[in-house]
Amino acid sequence: MRVACVDNGSNAIRFVVADFTSPTDYSIVYSLREPVRMGHGVFIHGRLNASCMDRALEAYQRFKGEMDRLGVSHYRVVATSAIRESSNGQEFVDLVLKKTGIQIEVITGSEESRLALTAIKSRIPLGTRPWIIVDLGGGSVEVSLVDDSGILWSESHTMGSVRLLEDLSETSQDPGRFRRVLSEYISTLRVPSVIGQKKPAGFVATGGNIEAIAKIAGLEPNQDGVTVLSVRQLEATIDSLSRRSYRERVEELGLREDRADVILPAAMVYERLASLAGVAKLYVPNVGIKEGVLIDLVDDLSGHRKHEAELEAGIENACLRFGRRYFFDEAHGKQVTNLSRSLFDQLSEIHGLPEEKRRILTSAAMVHDVGSYISRKKHHRHTYYLVKNSEFSGLSPQDIDLVATVARFHRKSDPTPDHDAMNQLDPEDQEVVVKLAPLLRIADALDREHKQLVRSVKVNLRKDAVVFEVDADGEFLLEKAHFKKRGELFTQTFGPKVKIQLRRL
Known part of the structure; x- marks a missing residue:
């Protein structure tokens, strides 16, 4: 069964086409990441800017062309915090529908958590003990307590990597000062007592930034596709990132330009939540919302x-x-x-x-x-x-x-x-x-x-x-x-x- 999905995030728009041979076994036929930072300006001014909307529309026109070329008839398109919070988000949704016929579904933070959990369960057997899941995007971070039966508790915080970067943009030119101010800002992040009532079975971190952090730390996924990152390794990576300028992160660490500026805020959010949870390591399944959308769609169709x-x-x-x-x-x-x-x-x-x-x-x-x-x-x-x-x-x-x-x-x-x-x-x-x-x-x-x-x-x-x-x-x-x-x-x-x-x- 061939299906496709689009994950319209705050830092990029991701398009994936996959062939499924079973409910959770699939191969990627085609993928494309469009570096359109739709969260730019939204978290400060509350509106999608015209330039981002134009570039995003061009991306959707390419997606439509690829779906037609590859014979995709079943797909789902989801959009997260940037479009969800923008005052003209519906205007963009209507524009894409009119120009391409693609219907964008603006989802809640809770739905983001459900889709992330769907993807995670395809890689990690959760069992009956509770796990903590942290899904960090450009505009928000979803923190959930889950087990194999589903989500036990979930909360969305407006502390995504792009949002943090824009909120603290005045300090971003000085890496040392930026880290200090960022640390103070993130220290306000709390998780309810439900997290601390029982030691979790594990801490799962999803998102493009944590996958990039694991690679910087020199780690490779195991046979199940999961990378295990210790908190000490995360802290060492934060030190390494904070000593480097934006340009040095691109040239020395090989990061994409639209990743190099947001990766430090993301790393520090993960470190803060891991500290609050009292865990020593993070499980990085290398799947997230887009994989969850694909698996959920196939489950529905099947x-x-x-x-x-x-x-x-x-x-x-x-x-x-x-x-x-x-x-x-x-x-x-x-x-x-x-x-x-x-x-x-x-x-x-x-x-x-x-x-x-x-x-x-x-x-x-x-x-x-x-x-x-x-x-x-x-x-x-x-x-x-x-x-x-x-x-x-x-x-x-x-x-x-x-x-x-x-x-x-x-x-x-x-x-x-x-x-x-x-x-x-x-x-x-x-x-x-x-x-x-x-x-x-x-x-x-x-x-x-x-x-x-x-x-x-x-x-x-x-x-x-x-x-x-x-x-x-x-x-x-x-x-x-x-x-x-x-x-x-x-x-x-x-x-x-x-x-x-x-x-x-």
């Missing part, structure tokens, strides 16, 4: 249903971790999630939404009450704010907006087009919210007492009504009363009246 199920499970775990951060009622969140999933599947004939929208509903179901952390009063509004301003592994920024909005309408106001939360969405996404909010309200009503009385729900579609046959414990009086009130939006949206019947087994 078995879409299985891939979707795994993705949905990962998203559910991310939402669960989010809820725990705000001390939510976990049992209630899980119950409403399970009921929502069941209702979505059984009512597909009525709502007509594609299967991938189920993850929007189940995510909203899991987190719908987290706003109670701020105040029980108007907690649906607080939930909306918290979710909308957070990241979830596996969810795009557009998905997160949908999850926040569906959760917002689990109670009180109806999702009308003129509502403040709704008018920020395009018409297609508004329709998704309109169809999912009634399902969430019914699922929430069926656990009104937060006692998980419902064991299962069977939906019967009749001519005059939709009947929800509920297998539940107890009298179920409060749930029945709440169901009647919460079911009004269902009738208003879809037409049929709703009825509830108790089934006794």
Whole structure:
């Protein structure tokens, strides 16, 4: 299977075409690295400059030509912090689509972590003990705690190599002073106590800079493609880099010009995080986001249903971790999630939404009450704010907006087009919210007492009504009363009246 990917980073744009013979075995057919520093200016002025956009567009036109020449029909293009943070990033995305037909997907830091983990697992068996993963790019550094089951915790810091270089540009001409100021700047980097609760099984570092550092240290990958770099070797490389000027790094160390200026900030970020983690060595797998994109794409193409199920499970775990951060009622969140999933599947004939929208509903179901952390009063509004301003592994920024909005309408106001939360969405996404909010309200009503009385729900579609046959414990009086009130939006949206019947087994 031949696939391609583009990793549109802050320091360069990478294009890869690969032939896969199995889900993780592949050979590179063609690769191209375009040294377009799209982060230049973004982290200071907040906009992509015109020159970078022109050069990047030319790169995408070359990518399109190569995909046509090589017969590539399946590909994925992702963009990270530079485009994500720029005020005119969408303008660039639209321009590339118009000129080349290539759709750029702007991903979150959490999605970067997921893709990096996908690539790492193809090289390093993680097992059940937690590992630390540090993925450093030009605009941000993603720090994650993971094991073989997935991401246990993740956080994105705005401390990428290009960003650091631009923030401290006034001192960059004096190597010694630059290192001192950089050291002070990086010392503010912290990782939450979750990292120090248990000694990690290992520390994995990804990114082009750490691969270059390992080569400067004279190291070669082992038979699995992994390079092991000790912290002492990293520190020695930092000393060597800091004694050299930019030009000396290019001429004496053989670094590319767009690597020579950012490698010292990158090395010091890795050293700082390794020190905080208390590790003696770093594992460099020599793969990263672009390889993760390829492997993830092939996994989806090879078995879409299985891939979707795994993705949905990962998203559910991310939402669960989010809820725990705000001390939510976990049992209630899980119950409403399970009921929502069941209702979505059984009512597909009525709502007509594609299967991938189920993850929007189940995510909203899991987190719908987290706003109670701020105040029980108007907690649906607080939930909306918290979710909308957070990241979830596996969810795009557009998905997160949908999850926040569906959760917002689990109670009180109806999702009308003129509502403040709704008018920020395009018409297609508004329709998704309109169809999912009634399902969430019914699922929430069926656990009104937060006692998980419902064991299962069977939906019967009749001519005059939709009947929800509920297998539940107890009298179920409060749930029945709440169901009647919460079911009004269902009738208003879809037409049929709703009825509830108790089934006794």
